[in-house]
Amino acid sequence: xxxxxxxxxxxxxxxxxxxxxxxxxxxxxxxxxxxxxxxxxxxxxxxxxxxxxxxxxxxxxxxxxxxxxxxxxxxxxxxxxxxxxxxxxxxxxxxxxxxxxxxxxxxxxxxxxxxxxxxxxxxxxxxxxxxxxxxxxxxxxxxxxxxxxxxxxxxxxxxxxxxxxxxxxxxxxxxxxxxxxxxxxxxxxxxxxxxxxxxxxxxxxxxxxxxxxxxxxxxxxxxxxxxxxxxxxxxxxxxxxxxxxxxxxxxxxxxxxxxxxxxxxxxxxxxxxxxxxxxxxxxxxxxxxxxxxxxxxxxxxxxxxxxxxxxxxxxxxxxxxxxxxxxxxxxxxxxxxxxxxxxxxxxxxxxxxxxxxxxxxxxxxxxxxxxxxxxxxxxxxxxxxxxxxxxxxxxxxxxxxxxxxxxxxxxxxxxxxxxxxxxxxxxxxxxx
Amino acid sequence: xxxxxxxxxxxxxxxxxxxxxxxxxxxxxxxxxxxxxxxxxxxxxxxxxxxxxxxxxxxxxxxxxxxxxxxxxxxxxxxxxxxxxxxxxxxxxxxxxxxxxxxxxxxxxxxxxxxxxxxxxxxxxxxxxxxxxxxxxxxxxxxxxxxxxxxxxxxxxxxxxxxxxxxxxxxxxxxxxxxxxxxxxxxxxxxxxxxxxxxxxxxxxxxxxxxxxxxxxxxxxxxxxxxxxxxxxxxxxxxxxxxxxxxxxxxxxxxxxxxxxxxxxxxxxxxxxxxxxxxxxxxxxxxxxxxxxxxxxxxxxxxxxxxxxxxxxxxxxxxxxxxxxxxxxxxxxxxxxxxxxxxxxxxxxxxxxxxxxxxxxxxxxxxxxxxxxxxxxxxxxxxxxxxxxxxxxxxxxxxxxxxxxxxxxxxxxxxxxxxxxxxxxxxxxxxx
Numbered sequence: 001x002x003x004x005x006x007x008x009x010x011x012x013x014x015x016x017x018x019x020x021x022x023x024x025x026x027x028x029x030x031x032x033x034x035x036x037x038x039x040x041x042x043x044x045x046x047x048x049x050x051x052x053x054x055x056x057x058x059x060x061x062x063x064x065x066x067x068x069x070x071x072x073x074x075x076x077x078x079x080x081x082x083x084x085x086x087x088x089x090x091x092x093x094x095x096x097x098x099x100x101x102x103x104x105x106x107x108x109x110x111x112x113x114x115x116x117x118x119x120x121x122x123x124x125x126x127x128x129x130x131x132x133x134x135x136x137x138x139x140x141x142x143x144x145x146x147x148x149x150x151x152x153x154x155x156x157x158x159x160x161x162x163x164x165x166x167x168x169x170x171x172x173x174x175x176x177x178x179x180x181x182x183x184x185x186x187x188x189x190x191x192x193x194x195x196x197x198x199x200x201x202x203x204x205x206x207x208x209x210x211x212x213x214x215x216x217x218x219x220x221x222x223x224x225x226x227x228x229x230x231x232x233x234x235x236x237x238x239x240x241x242x243x244x245x246x247x248x249x250x251x252x253x254x255x256x257x258x259x260x261x262x263x264x265x266x267x268x269x270x271x272x273x274x275x276x277x278x279x280x281x282x283x284x285x286x287x288x289x290x291x292x293x294x295x296x297x298x299x300x301x302x303x304x305x306x307x308x309x310x311x312x313x314x315x316x317x318x319x320x321x322x323x324x325x326x327x328x329x330x331x332x333x334x335x336x337x338x339x340x341x342x343x344x345x346x347x348x349x350x351x352x353x354x355x356x357x358x359x360x361x362x363x364x365x366x367x368x369x370x371x372x373x374x375x376x377x378x379x380x381x382x383x384x385x386x387x388x389x390x391x392x393x394x395x396x397x398x399x400x401x402x403x404x405x406x407x408x409x410x411x412x413x414x415x416x417x418x419x420x421x422x423x424x425x426x427x428x429x430x431x432x
Numbered sequence: 433x434x435x436x437x438x439x440x441x442x443x444x445x446x447x448x449x450x451x452x453x454x455x456x457x458x459x460x461x462x463x464x465x466x467x468x469x470x471x472x473x474x475x476x477x478x479x480x481x482x483x484x485x486x487x488x489x490x491x492x493x494x495x496x497x498x499x500x501x502x503x504x505x506x507x508x509x510x511x512x513x514x515x516x517x518x519x520x521x522x523x524x525x526x527x528x529x530x531x532x533x534x535x536x537x538x539x540x541x542x543x544x545x546x547x548x549x550x551x552x553x554x555x556x557x558x559x560x561x562x563x564x565x566x567x568x569x570x571x572x573x574x575x576x577x578x579x580x581x582x583x584x585x586x587x588x589x590x591x592x593x594x595x596x597x598x599x600x601x602x603x604x605x606x607x608x609x610x611x612x613x614x615x616x617x618x619x620x621x622x623x624x625x626x627x628x629x630x631x632x633x634x635x636x637x638x639x640x641x642x643x644x645x646x647x648x649x650x651x652x653x654x655x656x657x658x659x660x661x662x663x664x665x666x667x668x669x670x671x672x673x674x675x676x677x678x679x680x681x682x683x684x685x686x687x688x689x690x691x692x693x694x695x696x697x698x699x700x701x702x703x704x705x706x707x708x709x710x711x712x713x714x715x716x717x718x719x720x721x722x723x724x725x726x727x728x729x730x731x732x733x734x735x736x737x738x739x740x741x742x743x744x745x746x747x748x749x750x751x752x753x754x755x756x757x758x759x760x761x762x763x764x765x766x767x768x769x770x771x772x773x774x775x776x777x778x779x780x781x782x783x784x785x786x787x788x789x790x791x792x793x794x795x796x797x798x799x800x801x802x803x804x805x806x807x808x809x810x811x812x813x814x815x816x817x818x819x820x821x822x823x824x825x826x827x828x829x830x831x832x833x834x835x836x837x838x839x840x841x842x843x844x845x846x847x848x849x850x851x852x853x854x855x856x857x858x859x860x861x862x863x864x
Contacts, residue, residue: 017622017624017641017642019641019643020641023641027765027804030499042649048792059733062537101469128604139607143607143608144608144610150604151605151608152602152604152605153602153604154586154603156604161660170586170603171586171606172560172584172585172603173584174603174607175571175575175603175607176575176583177576177605190449208666208667209449209452210449210451211451211663212663213586213662213663230662230663230666231643231645231662232642233666234640234662234665234666234669237669237670238669241670241674242754244677245673245676245754246750246754247748248677248680249680249747249751250743250746250747251747254751255642255751256755260775260779261779263772263776264779264780267776268780268783268784269754270743270744270785271744271747271784272784274739274743275736275740275787275788278736279736282732282733282735282736285731285732285735286732291729292724292728292731293728295727296724296725299717299721299728299731300718301714303710303714303717303734303735303851304707304846307710307713307843308707311682311702311703312684314681315682315683315699315702318678318680318683319678319683319687319688322678323688326690333459341696343692344692344695344696344699347700348696348699348703350701352700352703355704355707359711383842397561398755415735415739419735430696
């Protein structure tokens, strides 16, 4: 490894967007990160810590000298500061909080009272809400006079006398309107409220579904207590999808930026679980060892049956894990979807069993073996699609993340059932 | 099936957000959709067609009477209209265009000249761009006088004399500022330009990376020709992730809303390809049929070796398919990542081979068989992680979508190599 030239490095990040500064820092080896941050944190844009990837943040923040860290956090928007401080140990958190200004500290403490990943925790408290009889001129005059409220904002929210949001006006529309116009005549009434206890998945769904730019967060009485803005949601939504994809691929964490040992360890847990599954499947095969001995062609063909079941089941599971996440599946349609899946599995089972039956007949010159594999594939694909939809729905009802657990349960089912069905059908048809 | 009560149905969608109207329509059976749209399209919010899922849009638009369809399209924003018309056959497109107003027609035709999925096609042409010495008061007076330009907007863009974007001011900031202030003193200079030929992936990356709300689209001379806004990007980015996830799960299309036959057919293609893979793997096993006959325990254990390789390879592949999509991987880091993957595979291979060696020893009471499976798992996992990273990188360099093709190539490699390695090693060690 070549030694890092700090001066050149600092030169190369100057003027970059904080997001790019974070990227460049993350791509350095750990010891270089530490060496840079120890002495040169002040050359970074304070916002850069808000752009660090969640999986790297802890480690990198620990490298920043305490005084610098406090300075960076003082600079951050409330939602970013809260997100970062959420990860801290109690002692460290109290230590940092005590060094912040009273107003910022109180706001952060208020946010931390809400549950992690809920709107209350993620929201910003700096927003503009006015009564509906406010005029354009009145609003502008007021904004010019006071320094309170957000410096930059995209929507002005309209609340009634009880502070309940009843509409919003994009700030561009206010700019276009005459001073005498009342906001109630300009506002969009179709306003989407986010409850303080909504989860990030629900929030992302609403923003995407309704094309929102910002939305009010309300308490149990529908009173406005904060806002969520789209730039936070883009990130959250993206991470949600990435999370599901990762889990479906058999990963508990994204180890792209992690070291070799950490990566190997986190993947090992998954592989270890899969080993149990695979051993279970082999155990089933072992039951039929005598029959295999009599007709080795069965051993040659059996992986095909299990593999086709696994693939068909994975297709179904992928559809429904996502349909659950995007709320396309509900109590009223899931029975008809289960029937649909069984039909899809059976149709494809029929087509594949015909093809594989013919291939087997010509390969091993045995009509009975061909019949056995055809029948096994048919039964298997119907079964695989059925469990491919039932597993994620059931897991979700048990309040477990369907993306995380579905894959491994599915493989267990399709492997065990795949070998079991083919071996038992073959034993029966071939009189072994 | 019960007959749909149209009157009740129309009652139930009144006042709903167009996105929810689209959802409710999509969840109906095809013949009910057709029956409703034939006579009752006028009760839907015109925007509802912009919220239809891409995979359902074609079919649903065909159900709408031509006159109504023209009315709906007249109402749409440019970017939505262009997206919808992109799917039309030439003849139909010309027919619809001829019925639109001159200005809308010309704008749509202009957009359709750009490539599909490029910024030029996706952008909106209604935006606000002014010179940097414009004052807050001057801008407001001008906006109040003219009806040109967008009704609602979130950022005012600042361009130089050559119409090159040099900054932007959030409209809320303009509302807060005194009439005499010049926009050049208020503007953010850190502006991110999107080129007309940027792909949707690139655009989504920029919005996410820099937390953008809207960004100018420029031509080859960096002159401003349109804008992209975050609400469009949220949707696009979401669909990109969904697409990758779907493809990794073995699906060419999301068939959630498709009928049984269509779903079965689209999944069949994938399964058919997998059948070839599985047959290839069986062919390898068949080569060792004599050896299997001599020691049936090999047949019992061989699925474990292939399955562990497949799982480890999928973990690696999932990481790198996404790393390619999110631009985390590049020419400078991919060699070190390949080495990292090989090490991860070998480390986990070592751990799993020790475990599986012991299990095999106790299960089959054969030290040589235990040695064979241990060695096969070790070799296999290193190989699986290696191809798990090399396949997506190579496919991407060949300009093929890594999410689509990686899975099937990986399975072919891990299955064939899995069986081949275990069977050949076992043959050698056990002297079969």
